[in-house]
Every structure is written in C-alpha cells, then in structure tokens.
Amino acid sequence: MSSARATSPSIRQRLVLQLVVVAALLSGLLYLSVRTVADAAVETTQDSILGAATTTIADELRGGEDGIEVDIPYTAFSMLGAIGQDRVFYRIMVGNQTVTGYDDLPAPDGTASGLEPRYYSRPFRDVDLRIAAVSRTVLVQGRAVEAVIIVGQTRQGQAAIVANMANRAAALGLGFFVVATLLSILTAGTVLRPINRLAEAVGRRGPQDLRPIHRDAPRELAPFVTALNGFITRLGGALSRTETFIAEAAHHIRTPLATVRAQAEIALRQTNDDATRTALRSVVRAVDASARSAGQLLDHATVVYRTDQRTDERLDLGALTRDIARAFEPTADLREIVIALDVPVDPVQVTGDRLLLESALRNLVDNAIKYADPETQVDIALKLGDGRAEILVCDRGRGLSGVQAQALTKRFQRGENVGDVVGSGLGLTIVNEVAQAAGGSFDIVNRKGGGACATLQLPLS
Ligand SMILES: Nc1ncnc2c1ncn2[C@@H]1O[C@H](COP(=O)(O)OP(=O)(O)OP(=O)(O)O)[C@@H](O)[C@H]1O
Ligand SMILES: [Mg+2]
Incomplete structure (x- = not known):
C-alpha cells in the first residue's frame, strides 16, 4: 500500500x-x-x-x-x-x-x-x-x-x-503576543482533534476491513465521511464480484477443457491413421497449454486479489513445504525424479496468507520438476537465518537461458530453452508477488553443475 x-x-x-x-x-x-x-x-x-x-x-x-x-x-x-x-x-x-x-x-x-x-x-x-x-x-x-x-x-x-509608559506598553504587547501564541497552538490542536481522530480510525483498519465508518465527525467532515463510505461500499461490491468471477471462471474454463482433452485422448487411442494421430496430439498439446494458461491466469488473479484481502495467520513453513513436496510426488514419479527434502523438525513460524504461500511453493516445485532432466533429484531445503526463513528449490536440468533472472518474474516471460515444455510464463510472477506481499524476496540462479536454484526468503514471525 x-x-x-x-x-x-x-x-x-x-x-x-x-x-x-x-x-x-x-x-x-x-x-x-x-x-x-x-x-x-x-x-x-x-x-x-x-x-x-x-x-x-x-x-x-x-x-x-x-x-x-x-x-x-x-x-x-x-x-x-x-x-x-x-x-x-x-x-x-x-x-x-x-x-x-x-x-x-x-x-x-x-x-x-x-x-x-x-x-x-x-x-x-x-x-x-x-x-x-x-x-x-x-x-x-x-x-x-x-x-x-x-x-x-x-x-x-x-x-x-x-x-517609561512605552516600555510598559511594549511589555504588555509582548505578553499579549506570547499568551495569544500559546492559545493559538492550543486552539489548533483542539480544532484538528476530530480530523486526527478520524484519520487515525481509518488508518488503524486492516486492508480487509471494509465496514463503513460510523464515527461522530464534525458537520464539515460529514460529506467526506459519506463519500468515503460510498467508496468503501462500492469497493466491497467490486471485490466480491471479482472473487465470484475468479471462482466461476476457473470452473467454467477448466471443466470443458478437461472434457475436450479426454475426448481427444480417446480418439487418439482409437485411430491408427498417422495424420489424424499427429493432429490429435497437437489438439491435446494445445488444450494442455490453454488449460495451463487459464489455470495460471486465474491463480495469478487470485494472488493479486488475496494480496489486498489477506488473511494473515501464523503458519508452520516446514509443514507447508512438506505438504507441497508430497503433493508433487506423483508428478515427479512420472519422470522418475526423486524429491529430497531438508526441512527442520521444529516448526518454522511465519505470518502470512496460507493460500498465497502455497501458491508460490507450488510454482517453484512445479518448475523444478518440469525443467529437470528425468531420473535426477530435486532438492528442497528450508533454512533459517537472521530473522528470515529461506526456501531453496534446486534441480538438475536445462537451467536458465537467454533471459535475466529478474526478467523471468515479468508476466508471460519464458526462457529461450523451454519451447518444448507447456507453460504460460506466470509462475515466477506469482512467486515474486507473494514474496513482495509477505515482505520477503525471490531470486533464481543457475546451479553449479547444471540446473537452476530458486530461493524464496520470508521474514520469520
Ligand atoms: N527450474 C527451472 N529451470 C530452468 N528454467 C526455469 C526454471 N524455473 C523457471 N525457469 C525459467 O523461467 C521461466 C518463467 O517461469 P514461470 O514459472 O514463470 O513460467 P513457466 O514455467 O514457463 O510457465 P507457468 O506459468 O505455466 O509456470 C520459464 O519459462 C523458464 O524459462
Ligand atoms: Mg512455471
């Protein structure tokens, strides 16, 4: 803000x-x-x-x-x-x-x-x-x-x-001036108190507090309070419409795409004609790309919406990391990739929005598995340093190519060496935005001996 x-x-x-x-x-x-x-x-x-x-x-x-x-x-x-x-x-x-x-x-x-x-x-x-x-x-x-x-x-x-009289008159004038100045300062304080109170009351609110302001404001401030309340009401309405839209869009785009993909897979199995099979394969690929893009776009919209409407809670980053790694095991198995976890046993407390952090971690692990060579190991480590927790996700694969690490966090920005892999270029945008919202930082570099290493730093609570 x-x-x-x-x-x-x-x-x-x-x-x-x-x-x-x-x-x-x-x-x-x-x-x-x-x-x-x-x-x-x-x-x-x-x-x-x-x-x-x-x-x-x-x-x-x-x-x-x-x-x-x-x-x-x-x-x-x-x-x-x-x-x-x-x-x-x-x-x-x-x-x-x-x-x-x-x-x-x-x-x-x-x-x-x-x-x-x-x-x-x-x-x-x-x-x-x-x-x-x-x-x-x-x-x-x-x-x-x-x-x-x-x-x-x-x-x-x-x-x-x-x-003699002039001296006295001067002293009188000076005394009057000093008293009047003190009274002026007092008066200014009194006059401005209601404005300060109102500003304080509005400033104290959390970003998700969209209740109208019910405060006794002086008559002169009433139009301001009314306008502000009108604005808050409209903002609340717009936000809830956005939320509904994101949820509905996700449902209405993903479901038909899944049906198309399933139908294309069935047709692919039933035909022997090479030309048809090639065409069907490109349909499946296009549907995958669309589904991925739609999913990532909606995820990104959710992340943007949630950074304004955060529900911060105390979370155990260790447990969260373990859960995400476990969820990706089936995907890793398909490419015979082993996920190696190095997470402290004791809880690592951070304050943040669960949905946002999950989204960031999911994208990091997804990239590592997606861009790693088959039959390699993806290392996920959680380390603690001066007031910060650091999550490292490293893989052995093609590594970064052509584009600067900072540029990869831009919307729809993809590397030059990933044309064969389905992706939309929004994953690192999401990770970076989550890091900024949580007061942390994100970086990705090439790893010695091949592959890439992504680092997400978050402040400890
Ligand atoms: N582990 C990695 N190894 C190699 N390149 C990577 C890795 N992680 C990210 N990149 C590069 O950064 C680019 C941006 O990543 P990002 O996750 O934003 O997009 P994506 O993976 O292409 O698409 P998606 O939004 O579907 O995740 C990738 O296209 C890729 O070039
Ligand atoms: Mg990605």
Missing part, C-alpha cells in the same frame, strides 16, 4: 501561523493604542499643572496708580518643580512690552484668553518648550490694560514618563 504524499504544509502549521500573525498584529495595535492614550494622558496632566501655575501667577497681578505690580508666588514654581528637573521660563507682557521675565519667550499667536490658558509648543533658545499663556485685564491709572502671562517649561520629565 503506498502512503499519501505529505508535501503540502499541514493544516495545523497553517492555522498556527495565521493565528500568530493575527496575534502579532493585535499586539502591535495594543502597543500603539496604549502609547497614544498614555502620551495624551501625560500631556493633558502636564498641561493642567502648567496652566494652574500660569493662572496662579496671573491671579497675583495687581493694577494701581503706579503701574502693574506682581508678586510671583513661590507655589507656582514649586508646582512645576514637582516633575523632574525641568527648567521654567516666564514673561509678563502688557501690550507689546515685556514687564518682567524673558522678553524673547514666544508669545501666543493671536490673543490669549482670560479663562482657560492657551497651550502651545515652541523652540526657545536651545530647548523645546511647552508654553501656557493667560491674559488678565487690570486697571492701571484708571485705565483697563491687558496683561499676558506666559510660562514655559521644558518637557524632560514628561519624556521620561512617556518612555
């Missing part, structure tokens, strides 16, 4: 790969969202503190007859100093004039509002600043003037917090 090609990647691999890719995308997305939210949250918090400090300064702004008076509160800067080692700059403007502070600290575009501070980011000297600006209207010498309070701060503290 040939095994299925497994070149395409497994469903499991594909499933795990796809789930891992999805997990990686989601982890990346998670990382980005956490970072974005954290950045926004930190910035909003920092802005509120900066805004609160700016508003605190603005609230200390007083107008009066002498001009604007501001008493910059310590709390405003201690609030900002709470976060890291950031530098703080301020500027208070009335109109375009700087009243106090850094006069190059960037003013807001447009007007600052009196209620909520305006926030903006600008480069200032060699640093980047986050700036809040609020405006206040104060009375100076009875006139309402607009003062703008600007406070800027470097954002090193915020950058540190954001970097």
